[in-house]
Amino acid sequence: MITAVRKPFAEIAASLEPYGRVLVLGCGTCVTVCMAGGEKEVGVLASTLRLADREKGRERQVLEATIERQCDREFFDAVKTPVAAVDAVLSMACGVGVQFLGEVFPDAVVLPGLDTKFYGATVEQGVWSERCSGCGTCVVGEFGGICPVTRCSKSLLNGPCGGSQNGKCEVDPKGIDCGWQLIYDRMQRLGILDRLERVQPLKDWSTGRAGGPGKIVREDVAL
């Protein structure tokens, strides 16, 4: 899933300051799972905004809604009316949803309520960890199912750097496992360690961020 965390309240409040009617719009998919921008989080933020407004004696309308996804056009139909009725929409979706909201409603002022982080997995309740960088040409099959592009801080494809100590990465020796230690251990466990002797060719980075904004066109499923 795409993971995110909510922006600090002060930053959100400052961004909404000029607007008299706002809609806090949640997303029911990734950011609901990572508990940052789903219906519950929208409710907490909207309530807090209204309580803060009341404390200041400010008359402002804070609406709240959550749709299934903010990265698919059809789900926005449910909020056409409130979006048209407010001065700004605070999107509690990832960066994709925020921008697509603005594309679907070109006249709406759209603001982000979250900081989008990474493609990650829920490793335990309340803990999410990055697993994929979306590089466009997956190589995990060559490395025992562990991605060196993402799990190695330097995205090295031909072995660890000198900063690998006791299974940890020099970037953060307490928090980050050395991706190459993980790869080595996993391939040893699978009995395929010999595959590491293959020299990896230069990776084509143009299929990822280095190639500019990505786009997929599937004629077979297009209407």
Add this chain to the structure above:
Amino acid sequence: MSGTPTGRGAAEGAGRATALLCENAAWLAWLEVREDPAVASFDAVRLPCSGTVETGFLLRLLEYGRRGVIVLGCPKDSCEYTRGSHRAEKRVGVARAALREAGLNEERIRMDFISSVDGPRLIAVLRAFIEGLDRGAARADSAPGAGAGGSP
């Protein structure tokens, strides 16, 4: 879609405090002391477990005009559902953090743990909660620019 609370629910009990009580312990203590003057300013809500409390619900109660909300769970080491009081404590913590982050009085939401036979302590906790709300209201009244909004 929803927005600012209005209508019947918003007006009922405005200005009073709410006690959310786990039926396995705190509620039983409440039944023992419910005639005491200390509980007169509270409306009691019986819960199957304090762990059912959601952060948004606590804030929503304040939005509806509740003066304060106190969640009363089982003692943590004897929770009927093992982790219910622990979960409730975390959610109360998130609600208090939301208030604090917004510059509001976090003491309007509190959690405590009461056993079924601890009526006297329940009275003390409720009294302390109301006194805390009164102090918060007094501070708000004396603050520069007071009188604009008026939550205690």
